[in-house]
Amino acid sequence: MRFKIRRFDGERSYWQEFDVPVKRGMTVLEALYYIKENLDPTLSFRASCRMGVCGSCAVRINGKPRLACETQVSKLKEPVKIEPLKNFNVIRDLVTDFEGFFKKHEIVKPYLIRKSEGEIRQTPEQLKRYYIYTLCIKCGACMSACPVAKNCLGPMPVVSAYRFNEDSRDEGKEERLKILSDHIWHCHFVAECSEVCPKDLNPAEVIQKLRLEVLKFSMRW
Numbered sequence: 001m002r003f004k005i006r007r008f009d010g011e012r013s014y015w016q017e018f019d020v021p022v023k024r025g026m027t028v029l030e031a032l033y034y035i036k037e038n039l040d041p042t043l044s045f046r047a048s049c050r051m052g053v054c055g056s057c058a059v060r061i062n063g064k065p066r067l068a069c070e071t072q073v074s075k076l077k078e079p080v081k082i083e084p085l086k087n088f089n090v091i092r093d094l095v096t097d098f099e100g101f102f103k104k105h106e107i108v109k110p111y112l113i114r115k116s117e118g119e120i121r122q123t124p125e126q127l128k129r130y131y132i133y134t135l136c137i138k139c140g141a142c143m144s145a146c147p148v149a150k151n152c153l154g155p156m157p158v159v160s161a162y163r164f165n166e167d168s169r170d171e172g173k174e175e176r177l178k179i180l181s182d183h184i185w186h187c188h189f190v191a192e193c194s195e196v197c198p199k200d201l202n203p204a205e206v207i208q209k210l211r212l213e214v215l216k217f218s219m220r221w
C-alpha cells in the first residue's frame with residue numbers, strides 16, 4: 001500500500017512516498033514502524049502504548065485527526081496521507097509541539113479545588129457524572145480538528161474544566177466558569193471535535209452545557 005507522509009526537516013516541508021507491504025489487522029502505527037525500520041530510519045513520529053491509552057500517536061490520516069495505533073490500514077483509501085496534527089507547531093515530520101496545548105490546559109485549573117479539609121465520600125451516581133471525562137487521553141485530535149482552536153482555549157481544556165466542575169468533591173466551579181466566560185464563545189459549533197474524539201467524549205456538547213452554566217452564573221457576577 002502506498003503511504004504519502006508529510007516530512008519536515010526543521011527548514012523544509014515536503015511529501016515523501018513509501019510502499020508498505022500490509023497484512024491483515026495492520027495499523028497505521030505499524031506501517032510507520034515498518035517505514036522507520038526498513039525504509040527510512042530518519043522518519044520521526046511519536047508513540048508509546050500502541051493501544052489507544054497514552055494519546056501520543058495522534059496524526060492526520062487522510063485529512064482526519066486519528067490515533068495511528070487504532071486505525072486499521074485496510075479501512076483507508078490509497079494513497080494513505082499522513083500529516084502532523086493541525087494547530088500545533090511541527091518539530092519534525094509527524095512530531096508536534098504540545099507545550100501550548102498543556103499551557104491552555106493549565107488555564108482552566110484542571111485539579112480539585114478544595115476550601116475545606118477532610119475525607120469526602122462519593123456515591124457511584126456522583127462518580128458517574130464526570131467519570132467518562134476522565135478518559136480524555138490528551139491526544140490533541142480535537143484541537144487539530146477545531147477551526148477556531150488557534151484563537152481560543154479549544155475543546156480539550158473545556159472538557160477538562162467540565163470534568164472537575166461535575167466532581168462532587170470540587171469547590172472551584174464558579175472560579176472555573178469565570179475563567180471560561182472569557183473563552184467559551186469562540187466555538188461555531190462545527191462539532192468536528194466530537195467527530196474525531198477517539199474516546200467519544202463529545203466536546204461540542206460539553207461546550208454548549210458550559211455556555212448555559214456560564215450564563216446562569218453570570219447573573220450573579
Ligand code: FES
Pocket residue numbers: 047048049050051052053054055056057058067068069070
Ligand atoms: S500509541 Fe498510545 S494512543 Fe497510540
